[in-house]
Structure formats: structure tokens, C-alpha cells
Amino acid sequence: MSADRPYFLTTPIYYVNDLPHLGHAYTTVACDVVARFMRLDGHRVKFLTGTDEHGQKVERSAQAAGLTPQQFTDRISGAFRDMTGLLNISHDDFIRTTEPRHVRGVQALWQELERRGEIYLGRFAGWYSVRDEAFYDESELVGGPTGAKIAPTGAEVEWLEEENYFFRLSAWQDRLLAFYEANPDAVAPRSRRNEVLSFVKGGLKDLSISRTSFSWGIPVPGNPRHVIYVWLDALANYITALGYPETDQEEFSTFWPASLHMVGKDILRFHTVYWHGFLMAAGIAPPKRVFAHGWWTVEGRKMSKSLGNFIPPHELVDKYGLDPVRYFMLRELPFGSDGDFSHRAVVGRLNGDLANDFGNLAQRVLAMINRNCAAAVPEPAPFTAADDRLLGDAGSLLDRVRPLIADQAFNVALETIWRVVAEANRYVDEQAPWALRRTDPARMGTVLYVLAEILRHLGIVTQPFVPAAAASLLDQLAVPPEARAFADLAARLPPRRPLPAPHGIFPRFVDTEAAD
RNA sequence: GGGCCCGUAGUUCAGCUGGUUAGAACCCGCCGCUCAUAACGGCGUUGUCGCAGGUUCGAGUCCUGCCGGGCCUACCA
Incomplete structure (x- = not known):
């Protein structure tokens, strides 16, 4: 490459x-x-x-x-x-x-x-709207109350003749x-x-x-x-x-x-x-x-000056946080289609996809490692078929996502990544490392190693979408900044590397206003 | 008027060149788990696939018409 x-x-x-x-x-x-x-x-x-x-x-x-x-x-x-x-x-x-x-x-x-x-010099004559900065065809105009001609946009037009250059x-x-x-x-x-x-x-x-x-x-x-x-x-x-x-x-x-x-x-x-x-x-x-x-509508309504519902970006960021907003905009709808930016939908994505699925996955894994593996990357034993399957899913992720980004199919790309998140959550339940802690600590270490490795993949692949949260996750895995490119996916987390105390990457959104 | 697109479970949507009992997510219900941000996992309910015809052994998937919705149709991000 x-x-x-x-x-x-x-x-x-x-x-x-x-x-x-x-x-x-x-x-x-x-x-x-x-x-x-x-x-x-x-x-x-x-x-x-x-x-x-x-x-x-x-x-x-x-x-x-x-x-x-x-x-x-x-x-x-x-x-x-x-x-x-x-x-x-x-x-x-x-x-x-x-x-x-x-x-x-x-x-x-x-x-x-x-x-x-x-380019040649010519003459342009027609009905012109200053407000629209546009000329209109006679057939598009309607008569206004004062006899003035009105453009389809509602703006008044005037007859204008000017010398213009033409392409x-x-x-x-x-x-x-x-x-x-x-x-x-x-x-x-x-x-x-x-x-x-x-x-x-x-x-x-x-x-x-x-x-x-x-x-x-x-x-x-x-x-x-x-x-x-x-x-x-x-x-x-x-x-x-x-x-x-x-x-x-x-x-x-x-x-x-x-x-x-x-x-x-x-x-x-x-x-x-x-x-x-x-x-x-x-x-x-x-x-x-x-x-x-x-285009986005806002709570089902078109954004327009007359409705005064243009949302300044800082309002969204203040309310939901930057990464959730970035995630929502690209996940919620097929890129190219119109969509609706509603509080309900944003909170659904934030709490469902980000906090519950991804954030909580990271938290449960990192907390277990922190408590049960001396706060360091555990030492893996040979992998089982289940381990290999999950690692394989994560390992092939980039190849599946790359063509989707080239196509600007952001929502499908995120869906694809989140399928691995779901697989990992399933794996946690199936492997039940909290039970292995007593019955087979070595196996527990392997399971947690596999999960840490999955988190590393997810952290690297989600960087373009949620850069700050992904960076936080990679920090918590002690992945150095220079080892976060896609080419680094092929490597593995070195065992025994000390890890910092974990903290959440996507806090849940708690609605303080409407208690409905 | 001309052109393009869409109408599939309560909701948002997948369903490529037509082929076994139409899928996902969310929501809802039951069960499991207890490591975790009361988060996670399993199972399950729901559909005249806009309407009416047609082609075909067989049609959400092709053709025609109709109904409903959206977009483009020259110099507004």
C-alpha cells in the first residue's frame, strides 16, 4: 500500500x-x-x-x-x-x-x-430579482397586489437589461x-x-x-x-x-x-x-x-429562516456532545436521503448505539481487566474457535468498511462496525469471564485479551467518526498515538502492558427537561 | 405540462439481475445473566409487500393503469 x-x-x-x-x-x-x-x-x-x-x-x-x-x-x-x-x-x-x-x-x-x-460579450435582458440574484422567465412570474411582478420565490422582480459576458x-x-x-x-x-x-x-x-x-x-x-x-x-x-x-x-x-x-x-x-x-x-x-x-428537517419541520429553526451547531454540541452528534448525522439515514433531526432520535442513537452497545462494552471489558488482571493487558493462552471467529470478524472489518466509505454509504459502514460490537457483547455473555475468574483464570485472561483486542480494532476503525471517544478508548488500551493507523490493525496488543483506570467513553444522555 | 424517485411489520428502513415458510433495527412481552453506563444476551408477537389488472410454472422483485408522497425542470447555501 x-x-x-x-x-x-x-x-x-x-x-x-x-x-x-x-x-x-x-x-x-x-x-x-x-x-x-x-x-x-x-x-x-x-x-x-x-x-x-x-x-x-x-x-x-x-x-x-x-x-x-x-x-x-x-x-x-x-x-x-x-x-x-x-x-x-x-x-x-x-x-x-x-x-x-x-x-x-x-x-x-x-x-x-x-x-x-x-467567452463572448452579449446582452442579457429579463426579469431580475435582487433578493434571489436571479433572472426569471416571464412564464414563471405572477402579478402581485400592487401590480408588481412576483417571482416563484415571492420576491419582486424588475426588468433589467445589461451587458454581460457569456460562457x-x-x-x-x-x-x-x-x-x-x-x-x-x-x-x-x-x-x-x-x-x-x-x-x-x-x-x-x-x-x-x-x-x-x-x-x-x-x-x-x-x-x-x-x-x-x-x-x-x-x-x-x-x-x-x-x-x-x-x-x-x-x-x-x-x-x-x-x-x-x-x-x-x-x-x-x-x-x-x-x-x-x-x-x-x-x-x-x-x-x-x-x-x-x-437535507435535514428538524422535529419534522423544514429548516427555514421564516420558521427561525436553524440550529446553530454549537447548540447541538453543547446539548449532546460532539461525537454523538457526528455519529448521529452519519448513522441515522442513508447518505443522500433527507432525514429528520429529532431529539428523540438523537437520544435513541446516543443511549442505544453509543452508551449501551459500544460504551458499555468497553466499560465492562476494561473494568474486568482492571480488577482481575492487575490492570494490565492479560496474557492469552491459545485461542478457541469462538475466539478466532470474533477476532476474524474484527480483522475483516476494514475490508468491509472501506468500499462503503468510498461510496459515501456512511450509515451502512457504521452498521457494519456495530455488528462487531454486538458480536462482542454476545461473546462476553457466552464466555462469562466473571465465572471463569474462579473456575479457570487462565481462560478468563484469554477471553479478556480477545476482547481488548476487539476494542482496539473498534477504537481504530471508529476514529474517523467519533475521534475523541475513539482516542479515549485507545488511550485506555495504552495504544500509543503512532500505532493507530489502519495498517496497525494487523498487530496485536502486547501482553502485560499496564493499563490506566477505565472511564466511560459515551455517557448516557439523561433528559433533565421533559420527564415523559 | 415533461422527467426522475418512492409507497414493505406500531416506527425507521433492507430486500441485487423474478424462485423454498418476506428480513433488520427500534418499540413491546417473556426468560437468562450479574462483569458493566439499571447496561448485556436468548426467545417471541405483528405485515392485504399503496390499489387494480397483466406477463410467467412462479412477482415486493418485470409491464400497464390508477391513488398517494417527494425531487428536478437554468443561473438562492
């Missing part, structure tokens, strides 16, 4: 118009799990996140807050940076679209597209379809891939990629009256963070094309049609895979 197989993955860069909420946390944690998994599996990982800071909406929000756009974006971007700390995110880089390295890269990309004849997206339709055809895993999950295919097959129009109606953006090279369309600006972060336009440098050639762009389902099209079009047109390979995940 080569030690430097590159793996580049990204979250979307988050739009600084809103403070971070559950949805942002979800995408980011999912990426973090992949990043940690790949590192432990020996890949050379680059994990990128950041903030998207240009656009008319930001300009206006800043104004409303009495700040300059730069001050405003500094503040909100800071909140996203804080979120990465709060969620124990292991990103390698955090890019902001207001940074010079990005601005320079975007302008270079623009010039490259221009040089290749992919020749229409010319890329066939080549895009050929790419999806040749790369069936490039857009996932399957249902989303279908959507993209039908969208592209429906015909592509050229895309307006500059604006003159506001100035908070990256100036178009050679025509600073225009700023570059926010999506062209934003998407480019994935390559500007690798040093684009220096495509011959090590960073870029190592990590591009990206292994995985993780996105919410709402921005799938930008990441699979426009982005691929821009890249191909600039002579750059498209990313290997884009995965669109679903």
Missing part, C-alpha cells in the same frame, strides 16, 4: 450571508469522516473548506449591518472557521474567495477561457454527456445523476458570467465595470486553493482532479454542469466524483 496515494476532497465554500447551521455542519462532518478515514488508510489527503464571500446579497447584508463588505465577510467567515474547531474538523486548508490567491486564480481562469474563445455552455452539452457516460460514478447518488443527465439532455443555454449591477466581486480582467459571476468565482476555489494557474506545480498536479466534491443537493447542478463545463473549456479535467447529500 503506497503511502502517498493522493486524495483531495472538498466541502462547498459556504456563502457568508448566513451564519453556520446544522446543514453546514452536516456536509463538513461528512467530509471530515472521509478525510480522516483516508489518512488512516494511508492516503495523502488534502481536505479543503472555506467561504464564498462575493455577490450582491453580501454587499447588501453588509450595508444593512452598517459594515463594509470586507468587515462583514471577515465576521461571518470567522464564524465558519470557528465551526470547524467546534466540530473537530481536520481540514488542511480554509480558503476565502476574498483572498488574493483566489482572486488571482479566478482572473487567470477567466483569461484562459477568453483565450480559448469560450459558451451550449457548446459543451455533448461533451458533458459523454463525460457522464464514461464516468458513471462521477455524479452520485444515482437519482441525482439521473437529474443531471435529464437536465443536460434538455438542452443547455449559454451562461451569463458577469454582472454590472453591483461591485462586490472579482473584476473582469480588462473590463472592471463587470464583476465575475459568483458561481464562476466560487467554484474556482477548488483549483485556486491548489495554486491555479500554476498547474505544473506539485500541489496542483498531485491533487487535481479532485477525488470528491461533497455538496448539498441544491447546488448539484452548479457542481456537475457549470463547473465541468468551465473546467473542460479551460482544458482542465473535471473532478472524479460529486456527491449530493440530502
